[in-house]
Structures are given as C-alpha cells and as structure tokens.
Amino acid sequence: MGNSGVSQHRINAQRTIYRRDQARPDDHRKKWDREEYEKIALARLQAEIAEEELGLPKQPAVKRELLKQRDYKVDLESKLGKSVVINKNTPSSQSGGYYCNVCDCVVKDSINFLDHINGTKHQRNLGMSMKVERSTLDQVKARFALNKKKLEEKKKDYDLEQRVRELKEEEEKIKEYRKEKRKDKKRKIDETLNDDDDGPKDEMAAIMGFSGFGTSKKK
C-alpha cells in the first residue's frame, strides 16, 4: 500500500518537479526543484520504515527459470485434412487452428504457432526467461559419452535379439529333422505291411506318385 502511495505521489509531483528560476525570469531553462524532490524522498523513506515496522515481507524480484528445450515434438499435423463444424458456441480450444493451452489462444497456422511457443510471452507464462544455460566442457563431454553408451547398448540389444532368433531357428530345424526321421520310419513300416496286403493298388499309387490314401496310420 505504501508503495502505491508513493507512486501516486510521484505522479502528482510530476508537474512540480521542474520550476523556473525565480531570480532570473529571462532564463527559459527548467531547473530541478530540489525541495520537491526532498519531500518525495522523505515520504518514500517513511513509507519504507513504516512497512518494515509492520513486518510486511518484501516482495522478491521475479526470478524465472532458464530456458529449457521442449521435450516433446510439436504436433502440427494431427488435424491435417480433417473437417470440423464450428458454431458460435464451440469453445476456442476446439475451433480451427492451433490452440495453446498455456496462453489460451488460437493461432491460425503452423509457422505462427511455432513462433508463438518459442516467443517471450508463452515462455513467460511457462515461468521461463529467455536466457539459455551456459554449458561447460564437462557437460559436453558427458553428453558425448552418453550418446556413445546409448549406441553401444542398442548394438548389444540387437545382438541379443538376433542370437535368440538364431537359437529358435536352430531348434526348429532339429525338431523338423526328428519329425522327418519319424515319418520315414513309419513309412517304411507301412510299406512293408502294404506290400503284403495289396499289390495292384500299390502299383497304381506308385505310378501316380504317392504311397497311399488318407492317414499314414497303420491299417
């Protein structure tokens, strides 16, 4: 309250700050009105002292975070090629264009939207100043190391996956081989049995290129 009082006072005083020199009426230059200034200074000082006595906490200067990189990809194309009906009653967030939920505003095209979210106003609403952190050599080195590690891990994962796949394939091959063997055995047994049973059928089958109809089960 004290502060606003002072500023009010200042505005009122604005007109009286300058005063023509009374001693020399021909001098057109403005002169500082020292008395007036002293009054203002005194009033401010008193207000400050009064505030301190009351124990009001001083308002800290607004401190904003340093600028951060966006950790998400800006979605510019999800609504592309879609038509929406807009009435008078539709909220602005659902009307056409890009809606910024931080600043509650709609921007009409992608370039302007990018400009908006990179702009001072938007960043201030997010609580960030436009200053970028100054990174040190160690940070850069760490970043390089991190990227290298990531790459290596990716390689390892890839290797592991491949190995698992190879192992599975090998297993399947072995299984198939065993199956084939079993089938072969069965067929041999069948053939020996069929030879005894019926000659002409088998001959026909041999000509056609198969050894029997239906299942390979023993009859």
Place this chain on the structure above:
Amino acid sequence: MANQTVTEAEYIYDNNPQDLVEKIVQSRILNCTFWKEECFGLTAALLVDKAIKLRFIGGVFGCNAQPTPFICLVLKMLQLQPEKDIIVEFIKNEDYKYVRAMGAFYMRLTGTAFDCYRYLKPLQADYRNVCIQNSEGEFKIITMDEFIDNLFKEERSCSVLLPRLQLRHNLDGNNKIEPKVFVIDVDMNENINSSEGDYIPSAMINKKRRILP
C-alpha cells in the same frame, strides 16, 4: 528474443558473431521449421545430440535458399558462442564425423589463424567420406580432408563467406606457430607420442599412407 546472441558473447571481427552468416541466409534459417522446432532452447551440450543426427554438410540450397540442418546448427553455435575447449572437443571426437565437420567449420569462422592452423590441419589426415550438398541441392561424396582443405583455400563454404586467414609463413616468421607437420612424415615414423601437446587424430596413425594431391 530467443534468437539473440547470448549477452556474454564476445564480438568477432568487431561484429556480432551471428553476422558472420549473411543476413539473407540468417533470415532463411530463422524462418525454417527445423530451426523453430528443433533448435529452440538448445545449449552447447544439447547441441551435441542434434549434431550427431546430422547426415550431410551443406549451406542453403535450391532457388528458394532452403537451409540445411548443418548451417542451422552452425548459426546456433554462433549464437551460443561456446568456449574454445568445447569446440576442440567437437573437433577431437572420433565417432561422429559431422560433429567434427561442424566444429571445424565453426573454428574456421571464429578462431584466430593460429588456432585454425593448429586444430584444423591435423584433420587433413582424416580420410572418411562425408556427404555434402551443393547449392543446387545435389549430394556429393567428398572426404573430410577435402572439406578441411576447402575451408583453407576457398573463399566461401556452405553459403558462408569465410573470413580471411593469415598466411602460414607469416605466422611462422613470428615464431608463433610450430613448423608444419606433414601427414606423410607422421605416417612414416609410426611411433608418435601425443605428449608433445599437439593433437594428432588416431586416423592419422591408423590409416594407410596416402599422398595428398
């Protein structure tokens, strides 16, 4: 606001470092989506992530002068003005050739003649292929040593006018610089120790000898 040079940056050649890139190229970069989407709020450390993803070198291309990601990141570096140690780290790294190319380019733009000779000349032993896009938008494969050589010989590289460089023998006369080390000599005697403080990339040691044209 976001596109201002950092306040603690030093002037280079009595100019705002960003102005090393011509005004028209600058405005193209500032208006492109890569800049707006990806380059916002980067620090020198985060710049590494972006630089690793680079796949080619280039300036602006096409009749409408579209900027490549390479030149965008170079402008970002000019904006941030990272310390010299960080640039040297960029140049020294062996894994990512485009990060190295970017570091070298930045060093050529902002560094003194002495630093350029000291840090860039050893890179002429790096014979890896790099992809470069010319102003018509066509891709071409050159080697890293060719790129570095162009930085010394050409007036303009990647749509940026390169600042003039003092001749090496002028620096030699003032005993400011060590005598030239020829790659071919280094290759001859394999047992080099880098304890002299001079940086020699491992490419120089590992690769087979090749006579430069």
